[in-house]
Amino acid sequence: MSDFSPGQRWISDGEAELGLGTVLNCDTRSVTILFTASQETRTYNTRQAPLTRVQFGSGDRILSADGWQMLVDDSKEHDGLITYVGQDNSGALCELPEAKLADTMQFDQARDRLLTGQVDRNDWFDLRFRTLHHHQRIEQHSALGFSGPRIDLIPHQLYIADEVARRHAPRVLLADEVGLGKTIEAGLILHRLLLVGRVERALILVPDSLTHQWLVELLRRFSLSVTLLDESQSQAHGSANPFDSGQLILASQDWLFANPARQEQALASHFDLLIVDEAHHLDWNEEGSGPGYQCVERLSAEIDGLLLLTATPEQMGLKSHFARLRLLDPERYHDVERFKQEERHYVEVASAIDALDALPGDPQARTHVDAVADDRDSQALLETLANPEASAEQHDTARVQLRDALLDRHGTGRVMFRNSRRHVGGFPERRYHPVLLAMPSAYRRVIRRLERDEDYLDELLIETGMDHPDVLIYPDAMYRELSNDPLNAEDWWHIDPRINWLLEKLSDDSESGFADDKILIIAHHRETAEGIAEGLRVLGGYHAPVFHEDLSLIERDRAAAAFADDEDGCQVLVCSEIGSEGRNFQFCRHLVMFDLPQHPDQLEQRIGRLDRIGQQHAIEVHVPTFEGSPGERLLRWYHDGMDAFSAPHGVGSDLFDAFGDALADALLDDEMLTEIVEETREMFSAKLAERDAGRNRLLELNACRPARAQAVIDAVSELDDDKALPRFVERALDIFGVDSQDLGGDVMLISPSQQMLDGLPGLAKGEEGFSATYHRDVALARDDIQRLSWEHPLLREMMGRVIDGTMGNSALALLRHPAIPSGRLMAELVFRTHCPAPKRLHLNRFLPPTAVRVLLDESGANLTDKISFTGLSKNVQKVNKSLARDLIKSRHEQLRTLLTQGEGEAERELPSIIEAAETRMRAQLDNELARLTALAEHNPAVRDTEVQALKAERAALSDAIENTRLRLDAVRVVITVDTGR
Ligand SMILES: Nc1ncnc2c1ncn2[C@@H]1O[C@H](COP(=O)(O)OP(=O)(O)OP(=O)(O)O)[C@@H](O)[C@H]1O
Known part of the structure; x- marks a missing residue:
């Protein structure tokens, strides 16, 4: 590098973002450059300075420091400094010395970089083109x-995620x-919405006990890093709004619901999605709603x-259930009576759906369906299905379509998704093991007295401060509360036979013992859980961590981790109910x-x-109770009344509402209990039949439509099997300076090399890196291995950097070809569609940045179809940078002409790209809009705002697509050389 003079303008090859630099001073060994726009001064060795002199030629537009533009005609040089000659905005002749060029002029466009001689490595250009190609493919893939x-x-799960994530601002239970x-x-929905840009910020509210589990699941399964917010974290933010501190905020409900000032901050921070776990705790009744309900109600009014x-x-x-539905859609759910009425109608719809299988043969089935198929399309489908002349294939198609139409129009499925084990299938058996123990005297004397003396219950309630029926079914709690009684001097766990039973089982290494297994113990009260652990420790030497609501997060996670550990972990974990x-x-x-x-x-x-x-195994449920105790009666109610231990039936709430009070009164009276158990059993059977016929049946049918679920699985599998991914990863890792080493078993080690470009997620120089696999099953089997996919943060970061940056957007290569004389030039131009639109429109599903390649020879002949990108790429050779600069300099004029001509060639492709995108958009949105509008007429669960939003979205997309322009994204100059050289 030579010929530096103060006042000349140069730019940095490696750091184009520094802007236009000015030579401050120079001598034979070093040169100092001031980059005014970025306020940086750098000194370089003159012989190896990674700098390029900025020189413009005829036809270039340049900007003066005073803000006016010049169209360059010519230039002249005096004492090593250039003065440009051209026309200003009004067409008047003018001059501009290079010292007066605007410091802010950007040189990151491919054209500018090429013409100023800044070329990148050929493999970068190669990677850029391939990145554009894959990005375009993946962005519009339905499994994104x-x-x-x-x-x-x-x-x-995939069905629900797909159905929900395709909606505008989904609001579902x-x-x-x-x-x-x-x-x-929820993770899948969030992940998709984030990737497609429809959600940028989400707030996740979960019970305190689940914060860590959510944090880990989101990171481990979805590679999503969340900010966990609590009071001390919030205080660390001082007067700033702590909810603004991350893109994904995870917070404990217990903390936020009790903290009005923090709620105000959450409200003030703009989120697009709110997720509330264990939402049954949001309680509501006519007298008023709980603090949790109120908080979520306010947030959900602000968050889409x-x-x-x-x-x-x-x-x-x-x-309360109805009130939660109202949070989702206040307009739709305003009248609980009407809601109940609608539910009755579901029985008819469910039986009509079942009747579809009996068509075309059964005329009665037709009458059933006819009664609910109340629109023209459904009637037409019914006509086909009932027509004996139609083919079996036509029948099948009509049956599936009609089933979907009836579900769409009459179900609750738009707001609520409920899958059950019965419907999903493949779950392990549950085995029930009741254990009858003798009641210890300390409990028995109280219970027997209660059975004899009706008034004693009130006395006992006052004395213990407990509620009814807790005092009856939790005798250890009652015992603890009566601690003043001299007969209750010992700790309860000393006298309670359940502890001894547990100790015996724990030391029993027979088939029916616990000796070789992990045991989870759940008790209603925290104090009981603590007592169990103490009893096991003192009486049996077992260390059993306790897991309850009053532990700190760290203590709780430590307990859970100790239990989960297979090798050194503990055998028993004792939990309280809510914990x-x-x-x-x-x-x-x-x-x-x-x-x-x-x-x-x-x-x-x-x-x-x-x-x-x-x-992986059948689940063994052990229930120790005391013979003749209220606890045993409660067990009978569960087991004999509703078969509660064999499977979830989904009707427990109805039974509790109907019999909860009477049951509490019958806990001391066998006869009364027998009656209640019988009545419960009757109602249980009736409710099961109702469930199978009505709302739940519809919900289940709607919660997973097998054909659609299969289509999503197929789409995901297609990306799983994408052979292009490993090839791309290999190239990209190589260029970004990341090593990969095969460890066998489909696992590789990804680690940073000394040359690695900084800032890649999960990789830091000097650190080890991570193990990864392309295979889903391998990643699922081992937590320590990450799964590489197009959606992995490392891939997204590398692709994003290539696409958003200048990396590889200008290159020069040599081509040896026996048939082409040396010294001939070709320009390989890559244009990219540019279509600014708000991210939430998710335009990429119809028109992702799309590459148009144009290959011109020096005479301007279009060789694009004759020589493919790969064909050319394989045969080119690299050139050193200074030779490349000289070659470019010597061909400036020719290159300018080719660039302009290439633009014209690419423009010819634009209308068909726009048309194809428009057609794709219409095919999908017009269909969805028609479906939604038709649905809205029949199904009040379709929100009007949803229809309006979809219309607005369609219009905005159409506008954006129409305004698509092409921009030169990258250019490679190829110069032929003699094969003998
Ligand atoms: N598709 C899946 N692949 C692998 N593991 C899964 C999948 N779905 C669920 N799991 C695992 O099954 C367990 C239950 O899932 P999850 O916690 O999402 O259930 P849930 O319905 O939220 O449960 P709860 O009703 O108790 O809150 C978790 O350990 C989860 O990681």
């Missing part, structure tokens, strides 16, 4: 957002039975998207219900800790 997460492809994967469904998650939506009663809700303990198959909850939904929540996706 679903293929990256490290999950098993389970149909009902995810109400699958316990352990069927609501967290995963809302996902409520609960396995037991009716746990707090039908009215364990939502937790994943499917690695364990023995559940001990130390006592029973009062509500059937809570019983189901307990079993749900083990009976979850991933459970």
Whole structure:
């Protein structure tokens, strides 16, 4: 490098973002450049300075420091400094010395970079073109957002995620039975919406006990990093709004619901999606709503998207359930009576759907369907289905379409999704093991007195301060409260035979013992859980961590981790009721219900800790009770009245509403209890029949439509099997300076090299890197291995950097070809569609940045179709940078002409790109709009705002697509050389 003079303008080859630099001073060894726009001064060795002199030629537009533009005609040089000659904006002749060029002039466009001699490596150009190609393919792929997460492809989850994520600002209740994967469904929806740009910020509210589990699941399964916010974190933000501190905020409900000032801050921070887990705790009744309900009500009025998650939506009663539906759509759910009436109609619809299978043969079935198929399209489908002349294929198609239409138009499925084990299938058996123990005298004397003396109950309630019927069914709690009684001097766990029974089972290594297994024990009260652990320790030497609501997060997670650890972990975990809700303990198959909850939904929540996706064994539920005690009567009600231990039936809430009070009164009276159990059993059978016929049946049918679920799985599998991915990854890693080493078993180690470009996620120089695989099954089997997909953060970062940056947008290569004389020039131009539109429109699904390649020879002949990108790429050779600069300099004029001509060639392709995008957009949105509008006429669950939003979206997309322009994205100059050279 030579010929530096103060006042000349140069730019940095490696750091074009510094802007236009000015030589401050120079001598034979060094040169100092001031980059005014970025306020940086750099000194370089004159012989190796990575700098390029900025020189413009005829036809270039340049900007003066005073803000006026010049169209350059010519230039002259004096004492090493250039003065440009040309016309200003008004066409008047003018001159501009290079010292007066604007410091802010950007040189990141391919054209400018090429003409100023800044060329990148050929493999960068290559990577750029391939990145554009794959980005275009992946962005419009229907599985985008679903293929990256490290999950098993389970149909009902993917169906729900796909159905919900395609809606404008989805507001739904995810109400699958316990352990069927609501967290995963919410994660999939969030992941997709983030990737497609429809959601930028989300607030996730979960019970305190689940914050860590959510944090880990989102990171491990979805590679999503969330900011966990609590009071001390918030205080660290001082006067700034802590909810603004991340894109994804995870916070504990317990903290936020109790903290009005923080709620105000959450309201002030703009989120697009609100997720609320265990939403059955949001209680509401005519007298008023709880603080949780109020908080979510206010937030959900501000935030467009809302996902409520609960396995037991009716746990707090039908009215609370209705109130939660109202959070989702206040207009639709305003009248609880009307809601109940609509539910009755579902029975008819469900039986009409069942009747479809009996067509065309059964005329009665036709009458059934006829009664609910109340629109023209459905009638036409019914006509085909009932026509004996139609082919079997026509019948099948009509049946599926009519079934979907009836579900769409009459179901509740638009706001609520509920899958059950019965419907999904493939879950392990539940085995019930009641254990009858003798009541210890300290409990018996109280219970017997209560049976004899009706007035004693009131006395006992006052004396213990407990509620009815808690005092009856939790005798250890009652014992603790009567601590002043000299007969109750010992700790309860000393006298309670359940502890001894547990100790015997724990040391029993026979088939029926616990010696070789993990055991989860759940008790209603925290104090009971603590007592159990103490009893096991003192009497048996067992260390059993306790997991309850009053532990700090760290203590709770430590306890859960100690239990989960296969090798050094502990055998027993003791949980309180509420403390364990939502937790994943499917690695364990023995559940001990130390006592029973009062509500059937809570019983189901307990079993749900083990009976979850991933459970490999039959689940053993052990229930120790005392013979002749209220606890035993409660057990009879559960077992004989509603078969509560065999499977979730989804009707427990109705039974509790009907018999809860009477049951409390019957806990001391066998005869009364027998009657209640019989009545419960009758109602249970009736409710099951009703469930199978009505709302639940419709919900189940709607919660997973097998054909659509299969289509999503197929789309994800297509990306899983994409052979282009490993090839692309290999190239990209190489260029970004990342090493990959095969470790065998389809696993590789990805690690940073010394040359790695900084800022790649999961990789830092000097650190080890991570293990990764392309295979879903390998990643699922081992937590320590990441799964590489097009959606992995490393891939997205590398692709994003290539596409958004200048990397590889100008290159020069040599081509040896026997048939082409040396010294001939070709320009390979890559144009890219440019179509500014708000991210939330998710324009990329119809028109992602699309590359148009044009290959011209020096005479201007278009060789694009004759020589493919790969064909050319394979045969070119690199050139050193200074030779490249000289070659470009010598061909400036020719290149300018080719660039202009290439633009014209590319423009010719634009109308067909626009038309294809418009057609794709119309095909999808017009269809959706027609479906939604038709639905809105029949199904009040379709929000008017949804229809309006879709119309507006269609119009905005159409505008954006129409305004698409092409921009030169990259250019490679290819110069032929003699084969002998
Ligand atoms: N598709 C899947 N692939 C792998 N694991 C899964 C999948 N779906 C669910 N799981 C696992 O199954 C367990 C239950 O899932 P999840 O916690 O989402 O259920 P849930 O319906 O939210 O449960 P609860 O009703 O108890 O809150 C979790 O450990 C989860 O990681």
